[in-house]
Amino acid sequence: MVLKLLQKKELEFLESIFYYDPKYHGFYGQQVSQKITQRINKNEVIKIPNTGHYLFKGEPEKIYYKMIGDVGESLTLTSGVRSIVKQTKLFLDKIDSVDGNLSVASKSLAPPAYTYHSIADFDVGKKGFGFANFTPRFALTEEFLKMRKLKYIDMRYTINNKDGVRYEPWHVKVI
């Protein structure tokens, strides 16, 4: 495959959505990645079988398997490691799906430099529950009720969190 070099304008566009300050549209999360060129080292991640997703080795991987052990095999990984490129694509798709409303988009998807998926966090869901895993309905599943009893599990986006992100019971805070 021949890769076309990005034009100056294209680069400027990508940089603008990486380096801008999202507070102006109501996103108050911490900046997690400092540079748009930041890459994920393949040796630091591990593919989780039957999920199509990766986790960082060490703490995230350990916590995930401990959860599966405690909650059961019906719990699965629904999103793990995301590179800046991936998060940029997801963010642009999200903006598109809400007709360009940035404040709505960033309530359910962090801007590229602000996602904890690029350093440790991950999402879990109930096997076979599909898209509902990313809705408040996940909080009504048996899997979530079991998860809540685990002392070592922390939720990053609780109800009315100060980051301005919606309630995400499926998003596991690692760092």
Ligand SMILES: [Zn+2]
């Ligand atoms: Zn998440």
